[in-house]
Each structure stands twice: as structure tokens, then as C-alpha cells.
Amino acid sequence: MIRLATVSPCYNEEEVLRQSVKRLTALFDKMVQEKLISPDSMMVFVNDGSRDRTWEIIQEQYRENKYVRGINLARNVGHQNAIMAGMMTAREWADAVVTIDADLQDDIECIPQMVRDYEEGNDIVYGVKVARQADPVMKRMTAQAFYKLQSSMGVESVFNHADFRLMSKRALDMLSGYEERNLYLRGLIPMIGLKSTTVDDVISERQAGASKYTLSKMLNLALDGITSFSVKPIYCILYLGIIFLFVALGIGIYVVHALVTGTAVKGWSSLILSIWLVGGVVMISIGIIGVYIGKIYREVKHRPLYNIQEVLNPEEGK
Numbered sequence: 001m002i003r004l005a006t007v008s009p010c011y012n013e014e015e016v017l018r019q020s021v022k023r024l025t026a027l028f029d030k031m032v033q034e035k036l037i038s039p040d041s042m043m044v045f046v047n048d049g050s051r052d053r054t055w056e057i058i059q060e061q062y063r064e065n066k067y068v069r070g071i072n073l074a075r076n077v078g079h080q081n082a083i084m085a086g087m088m089t090a091r092e093w094a095d096a097v098v099t100i101d102a103d104l105q106d107d108i109e110c111i112p113q114m115v116r117d118y119e120e121g122n123d124i125v126y127g128v129k130v131a132r133q134a135d136p137v138m139k140r141m142t143a144q145a146f147y148k149l150q151s152s153m154g155v156e157s158v159f160n161h162a163d164f165r166l167m168s169k170r171a172l173d174m175l176s177g178y179e180e181r182n183l184y185l186r187g188l189i190p191m192i193g194l195k196s197t198t199v200d201d202v203i204s205e206r207q208a209g210a211s212k213y214t215l216s217k218m219l220n221l222a223l224d225g226i227t228s229f230s231v232k233p234i235y236c237i238l239y240l241g242i243i244f245l246f247v248a249l250g251i252g253i254y255v256v257h258a259l260v261t262g263t264a265v266k267g268w269s270s271l272i273l274s275i276w277l278v279g280g281v282v283m284i285s286i287g288i289i290g291v292y293i294g295k296i297y298r299e300v301k302h303r304p305l306y307n308i309q310e311v312l313n314p315e316e317g318k
Contacts, residue, residue, distance in 0.1 A: 005094035007086035049076030070312035123194035127164035127201035
């Protein structure tokens, strides 16, 4: 039997947290009874700078539930960094770690199969979304578009996989060697290269509350995912510059022909249009290059991804 830990980042999840603990407890009891996991397995909740009663509820559940552990971050550091904090802490407590969002929209019934796959020699087991009817139509469409876009950009990732996965302690130890500040775990973990497999994940509706993963956060994650693992946007700028060079050459030939034949028409519309078009492309190009320079700036500082303020774990005397 393995000692399992689930890691769930929490940001303002007071409405759903108790129900999530209840559902996970029932699953843990079942897996312990089936001798899939050891009785000292645990569910670790990472409070990512919540402004509601999330941490108080985690403390309450820790006192009442033998499976519950808690990690309180000093400030809000974002979803990916909170997951990393939970994984890097829990790898010292367990043989394998399953990351799953606190709202439990991912199918928790996949976890027993993940454990079986781990016992068969897989160090990483990805939860792949095969049905996401519970998600809004716009979210489904944008997600599909993003997965295809990052694939075309050369980013190695598992299609339709988010952050629901099992990782062995060995895989987590290897992941700790990647010291990137700009975290995009969906692209980083496949680079480890250990044996892996997938399980089917059917997304369900939230039990309570609303998703804290706003459109702006999803767009920022998408931008991080592409710019952290691909330089193709830089090459796109280069190719675009070559296209504009040929367009400028064509316009030059046309202008010379118009002057020679006397068909040139005085006007400023085409000139203004060209200025705005070229100016817009230049600004976008500078912006893309600026994103890469900004990432370099963040990386060279080597600032910590997170600071842990408090840990709730009886083995550490907390």
C-alpha cells in the first residue's frame, strides 16, 4: 500500500471546502478499505492568500479529520505556484501526490485508477478531460483553441490535460530540479520523461461557489504556456518582417510605375493606412519581445516562488 497525498490549492473556497473534504474523506476511506492506500494517507489543502475564511476552515477540518493537512502561504502567489508549494512540501510526506482543484470538478473516482497505474510502474498519470459539458461553452471553445495553438507552437503537453495528475516521489524530486520562475506545469512535467499514462476525466459542475479562475487568469496562463516553452512567436515576427519587406517592394514598384506613366493620384488615405498598419505591427512585435525580456528579468532574480507561513501536520508537531 502506498502513502498517498492529494494537494488542492485554495483561493477563497469557503463555500465549497467542507463539501470537498467530505467527498475526499469518503473516497479515502474506501481506498483504505480496499487496501489501495495506507491509513496514514492525507489530503493537503494549500491556502493561497485567501481573503475569506478558507484558512480557518482548513484549521477546523485539520482538528476534526485525520486525513486533513494544511499549508498557509504568506501571500497570494497564483494557482501554479500554490500547486508547486503543495507538491514540494507533500513529497516529503507521501509516496505519490495527486493534484486536484479544491472544487473537485475533476472526477475523483479516477484517483483509485491513478494509484493502480502508479503501482504498475507509471511515475506520472495524467487526467485527460474526455467530457466537459459542465464547463461553459465559451470556456470549452477557448480551451480547445489554446491546446491546438500551443501544439502548433511546439509546446510539449498532454492534450486536454489541466492540473489533475498523479506524480511519484521520484518524479517530484526531478521536478524540484527545474528552477523556473515562470511556472507552467502542464508543459514542464512532460519534459521529465518518466513513464506515464492517462485516465479519462469527466468534468462535473461545482458543488458551490464560483470558479476563481477568471478569463484574465486563463489568458495569462496561456501566454505563460507559450512564451515559457516556445520561441516561435519571435520567428513569426521575423517572417512578418520579411512579408512586409516584400509588400514595401511591391508598393515601391507601383509608385515608380505611377510616376512614369503619370497616373499617380495625390492623397493621404493610403499613406495614413500604411502608417497605422505598420505601426501596429511594430508595437505588437516590440510587445512580444518585451514579454520574453520580462521573463528573463524575472528568472535572473531567483526570487522564491512562495513563502510558507504555517504548516498543519501532526508529524511536524504543528
